Amino acid sequence: MKQKPYIVIMAGGIGSRFWPYSRKNKPKQFLDVLGTGRSLLQMTYDRFREVADPSRFLIVTHKNYLHLVLDQLPELKSDQILSEPLQKNTANCIAYSAYKIHAFxxxxxLIVTPSDHLILRENRFQESIKKALDAxxxxxHLITLGIKPNRPETGYGYIQYHEDIQQGPAQKVKTFTEKPNAKLAKAFFESGDFVWNSGMFVWKVKSLIDxxxxxxxxxAEVFEEGIEHFGKNTEEEFLNRAYTLVKNISIDYGILEKSDQVYVVLGDFGWSDLGSWRSLHEIRDKDEHDxxxxxxxxxxxxxxxxIKSDSEKLVVVQGLENYLINDTENVLxxxxxxxxxxxxxFVSNARKKGEDFV
Structure with a gap:
């Protein structure tokens, strides 16, 4: 591979499962969730600087968060921030970035990654990315990174692969199941034949567009029209129209479950998607009672x-098992x-009480 890849970071979600710490005006990807001095978005950028130069990054986000991205990643130019007029899930987010890159x-x-994941073993991660780029x-071929599961999680996609069909370091995917119910997730986990889909993908832009x-x-029809608008002053007008024409669907449902060209590179690099308070609880330091x-x-x-509180008030808790207490700004x-x-x-009903609560 002569040219370095593009890094597409998806940063448009609202982080509702981290409410009330994550709010509509500043979702979790823009927060220093881990206390490192860097937001999750900045940590993702730092991680992929090992792979590509700043000029090869694109951040896809909702138009309301454009200023947050520019504030947190000042080394990027404004035309590297792709601003979506509506939140229409990952298929459209990825299509926008792919068709825009293809035009030039x-x-x-492309390497496509969420903005809010945790990677504990950076060296192993870089090795997996190199393998995926080769594959x-x-x-x-469409490449995803797969993670060995440690519990029957219903919030992730599951990948079953052919052990005897390989393309270099990648295994051919047999089945791809997005977010199964609890019974199916338990069966997948206990079988030992499935890995989690990490939500990170690597592909040639032409392979993805095909x-x-x-x-x-x-x-495809909607975004092909954008080729004559990308990089011009008509791009925003085109996007406003395009996003009203496409349905809200993930790349997992839209393509990965249907394609017979999906391959998985297996990784063991201390991954967490930090998708909920429970997943954050797993990786944080705990007392003797967990x-x-x-x-x-x-x-x-x-x-x-x-137990999390942003205030100095004393929080006294007795007799709880498996509970979250979060006191942030105006919400307990x-x-x-x-x-x-x-x-x-929770968030929907809080909105009825007033926008200040979400």
Missing amino acids: EPDAT AQEEG AFKAHMPDV NVVEANGMLFDTHHSY LICKLDAEKKFRE
């Missing part, structure tokens, strides 16, 4: 819980630690 460099290779050079034409022709305490707290008979949240499926309902 049709032989490019992606085969025409038509996949859009084959499996999402409606999206509690994460980020507060001026006093805990009694409390186990496997997460008390719920089960594993209640992430309820968070959209």
Whole structure:
């Protein structure tokens, strides 16, 4: 591969499962969740600087977060921030970036990554990325990074692969199942035959566009029209129209479940998608009772819980098991630690109380 890849960072989500710490005006990707002095977006950028120069980065985000990206990544130029007028899920986010890059460099290779993941073993991660880049050079192949699961998680996609069919370091995917129910996730986990889809992808831009034409022709038709607008003063007008024409769908449902050209590179690099308070609880330091305490707290008979408060008030907790207590700005949240499926309902009802609460 002569030219370095483009790095496409998806940074347009609202982070509702981290509410009320993550808010509409500043979602979790822009927060220093891990206390490192860098936001999750900045940590993602730092990680991929090992792979590509700043000029090869594109950040796709909602128009409301354009200023946050520019503030946090001042080394990027404004035309490297792709501003979506509506949040229409990952298929359209990826299509926008792919068709725009294809208009200027049709032989490019793309690495697509979320902005809010944690990688603990950076050296191993870089090795996996190199393998994926090599595998992606085969025409038509779509490469994802797969992670060995440690629990029956319903929030991730699951990949079953052919052990005897390889393309270099990548295994051919047999089945791709996006976010199974609890019973199916348990069966996948116990079988030992499945890995999690990390949500990170590597592909030639031409391979991806061919996949859009084959499996999402409606999206392909819309974004092909953008070729004559990308990089011009008509781009915003085109996007405003285009995003009203495409449906809200993930790349997983739209292409990966349908294509027979998906391959997986297996990775073991200490990955977490930091998608919920429970996933953050897993990687934070805990006391002897498996509690994460980020507060001026006093805990009694409390186990496997997460206590976080931004204020100096004393937080006294007694008799809780598997609970989240989060006191952030004008919202106090008390719920089960594993209640992430309820968070959209929480946020929806909080909005009825007033936009200041979301």
